[in-house]
Amino acid sequence: MKKVLILGGGGGGAILANLLPKEEFEVTVVDRDEYHVFQPGNLFIAFYGDSVEKYRRPIRSLLKPHVKLIRDEVTEVNLNDRKVKLKGDKSLEYDYIIIATGANLDFDAIEGNRELLESYGDFYSTLENAEKLYKTLKEMREGRFVIAIADPIYKCPPGPHKGAFxxxxxxxRMGVDVDVVLALPFPHAYPSKTISDIIEPELEKRNIEVHTFFTVDSIDVEKKRIYSLEGEELEYTVATVIPPHEGPRYKVEPPEVKDDSNYLKIDKYTCLIEGFDDAYAIGDCTNA
Ligand SMILES: Cc1cc2nc3c(=O)[nH]c(=O)nc-3n(C[C@H](O)[C@H](O)[C@H](O)COP(=O)(O)OP(=O)(O)OC[C@H]3O[C@@H](n4cnc5c(N)ncnc54)[C@H](O)[C@@H]3O)c2cc1C
Known part of the structure; x- marks a missing residue:
C-alpha cells in the first residue's frame, strides 16, 4: 500500500486524511498540537463570549480509526529524498506527501503589534487570545475600537468585517458609546468591488467608520496611534491589527518551492508542488 504523509491536522489535513480510501493508502497525519482548532470560532469567543472549549477538539477524535496520528513538530521536509524530520528526532518516509501546516502570523513584523496583542488579545491568532479580546471589549465604556489589516494577503478576507459588525x-448590547473603526489596505471596504458594493451600505448603517488605502506601517502604543504607509494616522482606545502572514517556517528542500513569503508554490488546479509529482500542498500554507 502507498504511504501517504499529511503534515497538519487542521481543516485541510484532517478532511483529506478521512477522505483517502483506506484500501489504497496507509495514511499518517503529523501535528504538533493535540487539538484541532475551528478558527472561525475566534469570532464567537471574541465578540459573543463563547467558551474556548466549544471550538477545539482532540485531533484524534476527528480522524477515522484507520488514520495514524503522530503528535510532533515538523522541522524539515526534504522533497528530493522523500523524508520529513520531526523535533522529537524521528524521521519519516513517504510515497506521497501533503503539506497542510497552515499560515503563520508574524506579530513581530510591525512595530508595536506584539504589545497590542499582549495588551488586548485578538481574534486571528488563538482561541485564548480571542477570549482575552472579549474581556478587553467588555471593559470598554467609550472610545474607539480599531480593527486594521497589515497586509492585503491574509486568511479569511471577510474576517475583519465580521469582527467589525x-x-x-x-x-x-452593552449600551456603551464605542465607535468601531475598520482600516483596510484596499481601495474599497472589501478586496472585491462587487462585495464592497453590498457591504459598504451595511457598514454605513451600523456607523462603522471605514478607512481605505490604510496599510499599517507602525503602532505607537504610548500615543495609542496606528500609522499607515500612505501617511494617515488613527487614534485608538483598543485596537487589533491582523499581522502579515507567511507560509511554513521550517526548512523545505529544495528551497525554491517556497516563495518570498515562505508559501509553497503549487499548481492551483492540482495542488502539486511545483516540480514534483508526489508532493502536494493544500490550504493556507500555499501561494494559491
Ligand atoms: C477569525 C477567522 C474566521 C474564519 N472564518 C472562515 C470562514 O467563515 N470560512 C472559511 O472557509 N474559512 C474561515 N477561516 C479560515 C480557515 O479557518 C482557514 O483557512 C483554515 O483553517 C485553513 O486550514 P489549513 O488546514 O490550511 O490550516 P490550519 O487549519 O491552520 O491547520 C494547520 C495545522 O498544522 C499544524 N502545524 C503547523 N505547523 C506545524 C509543524 N511545524 N509541525 C506539525 N504541525 C504543524 C497546526 O497545529 C494546525 O493543526 C477563518 C479564519 C479565521 C482566523
Whole structure:
C-alpha cells in the first residue's frame, strides 16, 4: 500500500486524511498540537463570549480509526529524498506527501503589534487570545475600537468585517458609546468591488467608520496611534491589527518551492508542488 504523509491536522489535513480510501493508502497525519482548532470560532469567543472549549477538539477524535496520528513538530521536509524530520528526532518516509501546516502570523513584523496583542488579545491568532479580546471589549465604556489589516494577503478576507459588525452589535448590547473603526489596505471596504458594493451600505448603517488605502506601517502604543504607509494616522482606545502572514517556517528542500513569503508554490488546479509529482500542498500554507 502507498504511504501517504499529511503534515497538519487542521481543516485541510484532517478532511483529506478521512477522505483517502483506506484500501489504497496507509495514511499518517503529523501535528504538533493535540487539538484541532475551528478558527472561525475566534469570532464567537471574541465578540459573543463563547467558551474556548466549544471550538477545539482532540485531533484524534476527528480522524477515522484507520488514520495514524503522530503528535510532533515538523522541522524539515526534504522533497528530493522523500523524508520529513520531526523535533522529537524521528524521521519519516513517504510515497506521497501533503503539506497542510497552515499560515503563520508574524506579530513581530510591525512595530508595536506584539504589545497590542499582549495588551488586548485578538481574534486571528488563538482561541485564548480571542477570549482575552472579549474581556478587553467588555471593559470598554467609550472610545474607539480599531480593527486594521497589515497586509492585503491574509486568511479569511471577510474576517475583519465580521469582527467589525459583531463588535458593533456587542457594544450596542452593552449600551456603551464605542465607535468601531475598520482600516483596510484596499481601495474599497472589501478586496472585491462587487462585495464592497453590498457591504459598504451595511457598514454605513451600523456607523462603522471605514478607512481605505490604510496599510499599517507602525503602532505607537504610548500615543495609542496606528500609522499607515500612505501617511494617515488613527487614534485608538483598543485596537487589533491582523499581522502579515507567511507560509511554513521550517526548512523545505529544495528551497525554491517556497516563495518570498515562505508559501509553497503549487499548481492551483492540482495542488502539486511545483516540480514534483508526489508532493502536494493544500490550504493556507500555499501561494494559491
Ligand atoms: C477569525 C477567522 C474566521 C474564519 N472564518 C472562515 C470562514 O467563515 N470560512 C472559511 O472557509 N474559512 C474561515 N477561516 C479560515 C480557515 O479557518 C482557514 O483557512 C483554515 O483553517 C485553513 O486550514 P489549513 O488546514 O490550511 O490550516 P490550519 O487549519 O491552520 O491547520 C494547520 C495545522 O498544522 C499544524 N502545524 C503547523 N505547523 C506545524 C509543524 N511545524 N509541525 C506539525 N504541525 C504543524 C497546526 O497545529 C494546525 O493543526 C477563518 C479564519 C479565521 C482566523
Amino acid at each position: 459583531l463588535s458593533s452589535t456587542l457594544f450596542e
